Amino acid sequence: MHKRKLRLKFLGCLVGTAIGDALGARREGRGMSRSEDVVSLAEKLEQLIYTDDTHMTIGIAESLIESKGFNGEHMAQTFIKNYEAEPWRGYGPGPPRIFGMIKSGEAWYSAANRLYRGGSFGNGSAMRVAPVGLLYSRNLEKLRRIAYQSSSITHSHELGKEEAALQACAVALALNTPSDEEIDKETFLSRLQNFIQDRLYKEKVAQIRELLGEQDKAKVVAVLGNGMEAPRSVPTAIYCFLRQPQSYKDTVIYAISLGGDTDTIAAMAGAISGAYRGIEAVPSEWRAKLENREYIEALAENLATSVNNVNVE
Numbered sequence: 001m002h003k004r005k006l007r008l009k010f011l012g013c014l015v016g017t018a019i020g021d022a023l024g025a026r027r028e029g030r031g032m033s034r035s036e037d038v039v040s041l042a043e044k045l046e047q048l049i050y051t052d053d054t055h056m057t058i059g060i061a062e063s064l065i066e067s068k069g070f071n072g073e074h075m076a077q078t079f080i081k082n083y084e085a086e087p088w089r090g091y092g093p094g095p096p097r098i099f100g101m102i103k104s105g106e107a108w109y110s111a112a113n114r115l116y117r118g119g120s121f122g123n124g125s126a127m128r129v130a131p132v133g134l135l136y137s138r139n140l141e142k143l144r145r146i147a148y149q150s151s152s153i154t155h156s157h158e159l160g161k162e163e164a165a166l167q168a169c170a171v172a173l174a175l176n177t178p179s180d181e182e183i184d185k186e187t188f189l190s191r192l193q194n195f196i197q198d199r200l201y202k203e204k205v206a207q208i209r210e211l212l213g214e215q216d217k218a219k220v221v222a223v224l225g226n227g228m229e230a231p232r233s234v235p236t237a238i239y240c241f242l243r244q245p246q247s248y249k250d251t252v253i254y255a256i257s258l259g260g261d262t263d264t265i266a267a268m269a270g271a272i273s274g275a276y277r278g279i280e281a282v283p284s285e286w287r288a289k290l291e292n293r294e295y296i297e298a299l300a301e302n303l304a305t306s307v308n309n310v311n312v313e
């Protein structure tokens with residue numbers, strides 16, 4: 001792909017994550033709402049303040065760039081450094097405890113397992129995985145390994161690791177589809193279904209296919225979910241994107257209108273949409289309101305450059 005187009009897609013993905021997160025955060029934990037209400041909320045807000053989803057996405061991007069690829073110890077330390085600088089970003093109870101254990105000497109790959117027997121399968125490792133999808137889009141087996149490893153810092157349950165890999169794969173497929181080429185939904189879903197190993201997620205991808213065209217939001221929420229468990233949010237985010245792949249705005253508005261864990265679902269749907277359509281598809285009035293936009297954009301540019309410096313084979 002042409003360098004400039006790739007750059008626009010990296011920008012779209014990271015900025016798209018942050019805006020979905022920031023808008024969604026204003027509706028987190030509430031029920032379903034009308035799309036018009038989400039649109040007017042976005043108009044009313046003077047600034048878009050992102051939460052832990054974006055904060056940890058930034059951490060992953062920073063670490064991949066600085067380490068020229070995945071380095072678990074470095075990534076964990078980056079999460080800790082960022083958390084300590086801005087602990088008010090809406091982190092759940094798990095990550096700070098894991099960070100404390102790592103600071104006390106526990107290894108990055110064993111702390112999460114020690115805290116939650118069997119590991120957590122919340123959506124916390126999928127919400128931040130977009131940079132892995134961008135960087136390793138040309139090698140899905142490596143993408144899977146890195147997604148698993150980045151997940152295991154905080155989410156070591158098999159379902160937690162699989163969800164991160166599924167979200168990273170969706171970002172990669174979106175990145176690899178030229179923005180002026182229509183998304184073939186059937187092919188997109190077949191690729192996800194072939195990629196994912198867990199049976200539960202294979203079923204979930206089949207449910208996405210069945211629900212395309214569904215008008216009843218309540219049915220979408222009942223089948224795919226809108227919660228904090230990975231199996232009830234990552235497929236939902238992918239669905240939100242595939243319903244309206246041509247529009248970043250519609251994707252994010254729809255994701256938030258489903259209610260529930262809106263910041264995370266909109267962040268993930270926004271990441272996929274931004275990786276496909278690029279930064280130019282993200283409304284400029286939303287971009288203008290995003291806090292730390294320059295920093296996030298610089299990070300996306302650096303990550304795009306890193307593709308050539310990192311061994312992705």
Ligand SMILES: [Mg+2]
Pocket residue numbers: 025051052053090263264
């Ligand atoms: Mg959040």
